[in-house]
Amino acid sequence: MSKIKEIRFKMISPEIIRKLSVMPVVTSEVYGPDAYPIDGGVMDPKLGIIDPGMRCQTCGGRIGECTGHFGHIEFARPVLNILYLPQIRLILTYTCHKCGALLADKTKLEQGIAPKKLKVMTTCPDCGAKQGKIKLEKPSTFVRDKHPLTPVEIREHFEKISDETANLIGIKGGRPEWFILTLLLVPPVTARPSITLESGDRSEDDLTHKLVDIIRINHRLADNLEIGAPDFIIEDLWELLQYHVTTYFNNEISSIPPARHRSGRSLKTLAQRLKSKDGRFRHNLTGKRVNYCARTVVSPDPNISLNDVGVPELVAKELTVPIKVTKNNINELKAHIKNGPDTHPGANYVTRPDGIRKKVINENKESILEELAPGHIVERHLIDGDITIFNRQPSLHRMSVMAHYAKIMPHKTFRLNLCVCKPYNADFDGDEMNLHVLQTAEARAEAEQLMLVEKNIRSPRFGGPIMGCDQDYISGAYQLTKIGTTFTKQQTAQILINADIIADLKKDTYTGKEIFSFAIPKGINLEYKANTCRKCETCKKKECEHDAYVIIEDGELKKGVIDTNSIAAFKGRIIDTIDMEKGHSQARLFLDQITKIITRTMMKQGFSISLDNLDTDKTTRTNIEKAIDKQLEVIEKQIEDYKKGKIDVSPGRTPEEALEDMIMIELWKITNMTQQIIDKTVDETNSAIIMARTGARGSIQNLAYMSGLVGQETIRGRRIFRGYTGRTLSHFKKGDLSPTSHGFVRSSFQKGIDPIEFFFEVMKGREGIMDSSLKTRVSGYMQRRLVSALQDIKVGEDYHVRDSSGTIIQFVPGEDCVDPAKSDRGYLDKQIMTKH
Amino acid sequence: MSEKDILSHELVSEHKILTKNESQKILSQLNVKPDRLPKMRDTDPVVEIIGAKVGDIVEITRDSPTAGKTKYYRVVIPE
Ligand SMILES: [Mg+2]
Ligand SMILES: [Zn+2]
Ligand SMILES: [Zn+2]
Ligand SMILES: [Zn+2]
Numbered sequence: 001m002s003k004i005k006e007i008r009f010k011m012i013s014p015e016i017i018r019k020l021s022v023m024p025v026v027t028s029e030v031y032g033p034d035a036y037p038i039d040g041g042v043m044d045p046k047l048g049i050i051d052p053g054m055r056c057q058t059c060g061g062r063i064g065e066c067t068g069h070f071g072h073i074e075f076a077r078p079v080l081n082i083l084y085l086p087q088i089r090l091i092l093t094y095t096c097h098k099c100g101a102l103l104a105d106k107t108k109l110e111q112g113i114a115p116k117k118l119k120v121m122t123t124c125p126d127c128g129a130k131q132g133k134i135k136l137e138k139p140s141t142f143v144r145d146k147h148p149l150t151p152v153e154i155r156e157h158f159e160k161i162s163d164e165t166a167n168l169i170g171i172k173g174g175r176p177e178w179f180i181l182t183l184l185l186v187p188p189v190t191a192r193p194s195i196t197l198e199s200g201d202r203s204e205d206d207l208t209h210k211l212v213d214i215i216r217i218n219h220r221l222a223d224n225l226e227i228g229a230p231d232f233i234i235e236d237l238w239e240l241l242q243y244h245v246t247t248y249f250n251n252e253i254s255s256i257p258p259a260r261h262r263s264g265r266s267l268k269t270l271a272q273r274l275k276s277k278d279g280r281f282r283h284n285l286t287g288k289r290v291n292y293c294a295r296t297v298v299s300p301d302p303n304i305s306l307n308d309v310g311v312p313e314l315v316a317k318e319l320t321v322p323i324k325v326t327k328n329n330i331n332e333l334k335a336h337i338k339n340g341p342d343t344h345p346g347a348n349y350v351t352r353p354d355g356i357r358k359k360v361i362n363e364n365k366e367s368i369l370e371e372l373a374p375g376h377i378v379e380r381h382l383i384d385g386d387i388t389i390f391n392r393q394p395s396l397h398r399m400s401v402m403a404h405y406a407k408i409m410p411h412k413t414f415r416l417n418l419c420v421c422k423p424y425n426a427d428f429d430g431d432e433m434n435l436h437v438l439q440t441a442e443a444r445a446e447a448e449q450l451m452l453v454e455k456n457i458r459s460p461r462f463g464g465p466i467m468g469c470d471q472d473y474i475s476g477a478y479q480l481t482k483i484g485t486t487f488t489k490q491q492t493a494q495i496l497i498n499a500d501i502i503a504d505l506k507k508d509t510y511t512g513k514e515i516f517s518f519a520i521p522k523g524i525n526l527e528y529k530a531n532t533c534r535k536c537e538t539c540k541k542k543e544c545e546h547d548a549y550v551i552i553e554d555g556e557l558k559k560g561v562i563d564t565n566s567i568a569a570f571k572g573r574i575i576d577t578i579d580m581e582k583g584h585s586q587a588r589l590f591l592d593q594i595t596k597i598i599t600r601t602m603m604k605q606g607f608s609i610s611l612d613n614l615d616t617d618k619t620t621r622t623n624i625e626k627a628i629d630k631q632l633e634v635i636e637k638q639i640e641d642y643k644k645g646k647i648d649v650s651p652g653r654t655p656e657e658a659l660e661d662m663i664m665i666e667l668w669k670i671t672n673m674t675q676q677i678i679d680k681t682v683d684e685t686n687s688a689i690i691m692a693r694t695g696a697r698g699s700i701q702n703l704a705y706m707s708g709l710v711g712q713e714t715i716r717g718r719r720i721f722r723g724y725t726g727r728t729l730s731h732f733k734k735g736d737l738s739p740t741s742h743g744f745v746r747s748s749f750q751k752g753i754d755p756i757e758f759f760f761e762v763m764k765g766r767e768g769i770m771d772s773s774l775k776t777r778v779s780g781y782m783q784r785r786l787v788s789a790l791q792d793i794k795v796g797e798d799y800h801v802r803d804s805s806g807t808i809i810q811f812v813p814g815e816d817c818v819d820p821a822k823s824d825r826g827y828l829d830k831q832i833m834t835k836h
Numbered sequence: 837m838s839e840k841d842i843l844s845h846e847l848v849s850e851h852k853i854l855t856k857n858e859s860q861k862i863l864s865q866l867n868v869k870p871d872r873l874p875k876m877r878d879t880d881p882v883v884e885i886i887g888a889k890v891g892d893i894v895e896i897t898r899d900s901p902t903a904g905k906t907k908y909y910r911v912v913i914p915e
Contacts (some may be wrong), residue, residue, distance in 0.1 A: 800866070808868060811907070812906070814903075815900050816900055819900060
């Protein structure tokens with residue numbers, strides 16, 4: 001096989017059009033009264049055939065053999081090729097209309113300077129002819145000194161230009177006059193097939209419609225030229241021809257009304273066939289379609305395993321798995337066929353060894369059952385335990401596509417475990433996900449070994465767990481494991497049995513820590529600080545009065561509360577350790593069990609937040625007010641100093657900048673002090689503070705906004721200055737520098753903010769939204785570029801990392817041969833390595 | 837900064853031209869042909885300073901946070 005070395009795109013010359021063309025297309029009539037295509041029309045069978053049973057009149061090929069043949073249209077008057085408007089303008093401007101000589105500095109062009117940067121000579125250096133100014137009157141008329149140029153004039157001008165001159169201006173691989181069309185290539189019928197509707201009517205392709213228009217107008221123009229019709233009629237028709245040819249090339253030119261279908265829909269012409277998301281490139285060449293897949297809304301299921309996905313019965317009856325009949329599974333498969341296609345664990349098709357494929361319907365299932373024998377292939381419904389591939393777009397990393405075991409369920413949504421939301425970045429506000437059913441044993445084995453959820457708990461990005469508990473699971477774990485939580489024997493039994501833990505309960509009461517310990521495998525030993533750690537000056541470790549020092553001995557939680565640092569994604573030490581020391585399935589089991597334990601205990605205890613959580617007592621409030629007033633006074637004084645010119649200015653800064661810096665520091669102190677006061681005085685049992693300290697949701701900062709004060713609103717890290725001249729809003733005096741007039745919000749959300757404060761708050765909010773949307777766009781494009789650059793690189797059996805051409809990129813993957821998805825934060829723990 | 841100084845910069849790894857014998861040994865050890873090796877231009881500043889010629893194989897000893905020191909081989913190609 002020969003290789004394509006290069007592809008060159010050039011303009012097409014009239015000679016090549018004539019060579020390619022098998023016939024001139026001369027008539028705008030398409031079908032005759034017998035519904036047979038008219039000779040010389042756009043559907044002439046010489047241009048290829050689309051109806052079965054017919055033969056091409058050019059090459060004699062049948063449908064599928066003949067790929068079609070080009071025709072051509074000869075224009076009565078030439079028209080501009082709209083796609084080359086910029087080039088035509090360039091040539092008109094930089095060449096003499098009398099002799100075609102270059103009107104710019106030749107040596108500079110030879111140096112590779114773009115013609116646009118060079119001066120145009122006003123008189124021709126060769127013939128001395130005066131040159132006019134070229135303007136483009138939209139959509140496609142060129143004007144030289146108020147005299148409109150016809151395509152004929154332009155073409156005559158271009159014919160005078162030497163190849164060398166054209167080359168210098170940047171017209172390579174063709175003659176400039178080819179920009180003005182005298183011939184139009186008519187694409188084969190096979191490139192614009194007509195569709196026969198149910199009613200028997202033919203519906204033509206948009207390109208065919210457009211070609212008919214062009215031929216019709218061209219015909220009328222030719223007729224009128226022949227009879228010597230008045231100029232204005234000729235001009236109108238010529239302009240109309242230009243319009244049709246223009247829209248034939250591109251129907252989305254801003255200055256031209258798009259050509260429309262009778263229904264009002266604008267026509268999809270050549271450029272539209274290629275362009276954008278549903279164009280030939282992105283839709284047909286880069287895009288792929290698959291069978292055996294399903295897509296629906298996802299919803300949460302706290303009882304489903306991390307490895308499972310809940311599949312609606314409706315989907316399971318449509319998606320099938322081909323199973324080869326053996327003497328061991330024949331009875332099982334017979335049961336499926338007996339159920340038929342409409343009852344759930346049924347079957348849809350049976351293929352015999354001779355290749356005959358039969359659809360299972362209730363009427364023929366008896367006969368199929370009779371002849372069923374080893375060697376047949378039964379396409380049975382999806383059942384519990386089948387391996388499937390689950391995906392959520394955008395697929396930004398490899399955990400966006402993972403293998404799950406199917407679990408057939410009622411209703412119409414895919415159900416998934418909450419710990420697997422993070423890698424998919426899924427929530428349940430209407431997100432949809434895709435499911436694929438694997439069709440071969442190899443694919444199933446590969447998916448199960450490499451893509452199963454539990455095998456992807458550790459992320460290759462940072463070598464830590466990417467799955468874990470969040471939100472209520474965290475605050476629930478804290479409530480469960482904090483000092484003082486106890487359950488009776490009965491309650492404990494209920495909790496444990498729900499989590500599928502069988503245990504011999506000997507005691508009458510169990511503490512939360514003991515219940516949690518049932519889920520931790522034996523042999524796990526850990527010691528670390530919890531997220532609730534108050535960062536005391538000297539950590540008392542075991543004796544921590546906040547119970548924030550976690551000690552796990554041989555799978556027993558001895559001390560400390562469980563929070564983000566134990567069971568969350570990214571930080572969860574327990575998940576991390578179990579995954580490393582006990583294996584992926586133990587880590588999955590741990591997540592399955594603790595989430596169930598936590599949901600049960602949360603159902604018993606309850607956890608909620610109310611407005612009461614935001615109340616501050618009188619002394620706290622006055623403390624905060626005092627702090628604010630003190631700082632505001634400082635700022636007031638700074639402003640006065642500034643007005644008197646008594647301000648310290650560091651070199652290179654203006655007094656205004658210096659003042660701003662000072663004010664910002666003082667304002668920042670307000671927020672900081674408020675936060676500290678709230679952190680210190682808030683009740684330990686306050687739900688909001690529990691969520692903030694355990695890392696379940698929110699932060700002390702959020703709490704300070706709600707019950708302390710909102711503080712300074714900033715735009716691009718500075719106080720707000722935009723608005724009217726000298727002031728932000730008309731409610732302030734010009735030149736007012738006070739905090740209130742530049743976005744300082746003294747109120748808290750609980751107290752409520754006044755309209756001016758609200759205005760500033762919304763300004764800040766808008767900045768945030770703009771930032772995040774901009775960031776996703778930029779990083780999305782960055783990701784695409786990286787993926788395109790790296791997608792073909794792989795590790796070979798010799799451990800060399802090579803690209804698709806076989807060139808070595810690295811001699812050993814990552815230069816350390818460590819699979820980050822199997823590493824401990826990028827490193828290998830030698831102790832664990834030697835243990836296995 | 838003089839030209840030679842770039843070799844002592846902390847971001848420039850140690851470069852060493854391999855002898856004919858060493859090159860042969862490395863190539864057979866890695867089981868690759870020289871045209872499959874990563875390339876470096878003869879106009880590369882380090883190549884110019886150490887005086888490697890087109891076709892030479894340069895051994896680069898790099899620091900790695902996870903692997904300590906690693907060896908990398910690049911073949912010099914004409915500009
Ligand atoms: Mg969503
Ligand atoms: Zn043909
Ligand atoms: Zn001239
Ligand atoms: Zn502590």
